[in-house]
Amino acid sequence: MATRRILVVDDDPDIRDYFTAVLDDHGYQVTAVGDTGAALRALESFSPDVVIVDVLLPGRSGLDLLVTLRRSQRWSTTPLVVVTGVDQLLKDDCQSYLGTHAGVEGPDAVLGKPIDPATLLAVLRAIEQRQARAAS
Amino acid sequence: MPDHYAQYFEEMPCYLSVHDRNFRIIHGNRRFRRDFGAEGEFCYRAYKGRDSVCDGCPVEKTFAEGTPQISEQTLRTRDGREIPVRVRTTPIHDETGAIVAVMEMHTDISESKRLQEELAHSRQRLAQLFEEVPCYLSVQGPDRIIQHANRRFRETFGPAIGEPCYRVYKHREEQCIVCNAQAAFRDGKPFEHEEVVVSADGREINVLVTTAPLRNAAGQVEAVIEMAVDITQIRQLQSQLTSIGLLVGSISHGIKGLLTGLDGGLYLVNSGFERGDQARVKKGWDMVVRNVDRIRSMVLDILYYAKDRDLEVEDVDVAALAAELHEVMEKKAMDGGIELRFDVAPGVGSLPGDAKALRAMLVNILENSLEACRSDPGKKDFQVTMSVRRLDPWMVIVVEDNGIGMDRETREKLFSLFFSSKGSKGTGLGLFIANKIISKHGGTITVDSEPGRGSRFVIRLPLQPRPSTRPVVEENAVATVGPGG
Numbered sequence: 001m002a003t004r005r006i007l008v009v010d011d012d013p014d015i016r017d018y019f020t021a022v023l024d025d026h027g028y029q030v031t032a033v034g035d036t037g038a039a040l041r042a043l044e045s046f047s048p049d050v051v052i053v054d055v056l057l058p059g060r061s062g063l064d065l066l067v068t069l070r071r072s073q074r075w076s077t078t079p080l081v082v083v084t085g086v087d088q089l090l091k092d093d094c095q096s097y098l099g100t101h102a103g104v105e106g107p108d109a110v111l112g113k114p115i116d117p118a119t120l121l122a123v124l125r126a127i128e129q130r131q132a133r134a135a136s
Numbered sequence: 137m138p139d140h141y142a143q144y145f146e147e148m149p150c151y152l153s154v155h156d157r158n159f160r161i162i163h164g165n166r167r168f169r170r171d172f173g174a175e176g177e178f179c180y181r182a183y184k185g186r187d188s189v190c191d192g193c194p195v196e197k198t199f200a201e202g203t204p205q206i207s208e209q210t211l212r213t214r215d216g217r218e219i220p221v222r223v224r225t226t227p228i229h230d231e232t233g234a235i236v237a238v239m240e241m242h243t244d245i246s247e248s249k250r251l252q253e254e255l256a257h258s259r260q261r262l263a264q265l266f267e268e269v270p271c272y273l274s275v276q277g278p279d280r281i282i283q284h285a286n287r288r289f290r291e292t293f294g295p296a297i298g299e300p301c302y303r304v305y306k307h308r309e310e311q312c313i314v315c316n317a318q319a320a321f322r323d324g325k326p327f328e329h330e331e332v333v334v335s336a337d338g339r340e341i342n343v344l345v346t347t348a349p350l351r352n353a354a355g356q357v358e359a360v361i362e363m364a365v366d367i368t369q370i371r372q373l374q375s376q377l378t379s380i381g382l383l384v385g386s387i388s389h390g391i392k393g394l395l396t397g398l399d400g401g402l403y404l405v406n407s408g409f410e411r412g413d414q415a416r417v418k419k420g421w422d423m424v425v426r427n428v429d430r431i432r433s434m435v436l437d438i439l440y441y442a443k444d445r446d447l448e449v450e451d452v453d454v455a456a457l458a459a460e461l462h463e464v465m466e467k468k469a470m471d472g473g474i475e476l477r478f479d480v481a482p483g484v485g486s487l488p489g490d491a492k493a494l495r496a497m498l499v500n501i502l503e504n505s506l507e508a509c510r511s512d513p514g515k516k517d518f519q520v521t522m523s524v525r526r527l528d529p530w531m532v533i534v535v536e537d538n539g540i541g542m543d544r545e546t547r548e549k550l551f552s553l554f555f556s557s558k559g560s561k562g563t564g565l566g567l568f569i570a571n572k573i574i575s576k577h578g579g580t581i582t583v584d585s586e587p588g589r590g591s592r593f594v595i596r597l598p599l600q601p602r603p604s605t606r607p608v609v610e611e612n613a614v615a616t617v618g619p620g621g
């Protein structure tokens with residue numbers, strides 16, 4: 001497997017460290033940032049293959065980042081995984097938020113916290129396989 | 137008098153009598169004789185057992201004025217019954233036109249008196265019902281002026297009669313935009329709505345209001361009656377239930393975030409051991425400790441929120457409290473690479489307060505400041521300073537950090553329940569509770585902050601006891617200590 005670049009966006013330094021360790025141990029190259037502003041800068045400098053983003057962030061939310069990416073020329077097809085600890089109530093809020101942005105495709109996967117390493121890796125593998133099928 | 141007239145006189149279904157100027161009864165019909173005795177008696181003796189003429193005697197007045205008189209009196213029969221009567225008198229003239237006698241007719245009005253009394257009683261019962269019904273009742277005219285209001289209404293909203301309802305209910309000078317009293321006048325139908333009104337002493341009261349038209353005999357709406365039921369407690373309960381729902385959601389969200397942090401710590405510890413990488417084990421273990429610590433303070437916050445306890449007031453030695461906090465927070469600050477400074481002026485003394493609550497409040501504020509530093513990716517050197525000064529009449533505690541800072545929205549919502557800017561790490565309880573503790577002590581908290589620059593919390597706690605921090609007198613002490621307290 002070619003080294004793939006993952007951008008992690010989470011405001012909790014512990015979760016950034018956790019994801020970085022797991023992904024690094026499994027051959028991924030990782031950049032982890034704490035907010036959407038830093039994420040937009042990292043997109044330019046790091047060119048990730050997959051973005052993993054938390055929903056609740058200080059300032060602009062992870063869903064804001066999703067909409068920005070989906071509407072951009074360069075990142076519209078970059079797989080995006082949303083990480084959330086919110087319950088059904090807030091999931092409905094997420095859907096109604098996305099509903100106000102017509103034509104925006106939802107995330108490639110949603111990961112509910114708490115997240116064990118196997119689930120995190122399985123989600124990334126599923127995305128890779130989907131991309132491989134689409135390319136062949 | 138022809139015989140048949142005499143017979144009519146005799147059989148009239150009322151008391152008929154003829155009196156001379158000396159108040160002697162010249163004639164009396166059968167019914168009169170039966171109840172009041174023989175002719176030739178003085179009327180005042182026959183009717184009332186008196187020895188002199190009654191005050192305002194209608195016979196006397198008829199002789200004097202020559203005109204018929206009408207009055208109401210109570211007569212006493214020979215067998216002692218009292219009979220309310222309507223008295224009509226008329227003069228009897230001779231050929232020269234002189235008054236020679238007065239005819240008196242007494243009609244028994246016992247039944248109508250009984251009905252009148254019953255009516256008065258019913259009216260009084262109805263008025264009592266209106267007065268005592270346990271809701272706010274008022275009657276308003278087409279001009280929205282309150283014509284009647286029951287006791288509860290007057291007690292809550294003041295002497296409202298003659299005032300427009302919008303002034304009484306809402307302390308406003310114009311009619312409300314949506315007015316159901318007006319709608320009841322217009323449509324002649326009852327209406328129901330819910331709203332918030334304000335009592336004379338400024339309390340907000342949630343009421344369920346039913347407005348119904350009152351019609352006159354011709355069927356026209358003359359007034360409206362308004363019944364307002366106080367549902368404040370129900371609304372408060374609903375709001376508490378909503379809060380509990382939000383709390384559950386917030387806790388579940390917070391715990392999921394903390395569990396992810398613990399997962400991370402365990403992963404680093406396990407993989408560190410496998411590789412023999414001590415630095416990784418240390419990093420993982422710190423993560424575990426930090427997240428367990430966060431769970432602990434979250435649980436304490438929840439407990440504090442769940443139980444609205446009375447303050448356990450004592451003389452709190454502020455310097456000692458600061459020293460204890462310094463010790464507790466030092467390690468946390470060092471782990472985050474943050475310099476923690478305590479600057480307590482000499483002789484700050486003590487203040488009346490609940491030491492445990494004040495400690496929990498300051499831990500929340502200090503943790504918030506440490507978190508603000510940890511969340512700031514833009515700097516390398518972080519400081520959190522807590523300073524304490526005695527500035528009569530306040531103990532002023534300032535907690536300052538050079539962390540990530542807050543935008544205006546965050547600043548404004550900072551002390552709101554369930555508001556958190558910490559993403560996955562916050563429950564939105566900590567600063568809400570801190571603010572509540574400060575308010576309970578009669579103090580204030582203000583915050584000054586800018587994104588990127590840091591935040592400065594200024595807490596002022598009164599040095600003199602307030603009602604909530606006044607020492608409890610011995611006889612009440614038992615009542616104020618909660619279970620397990």
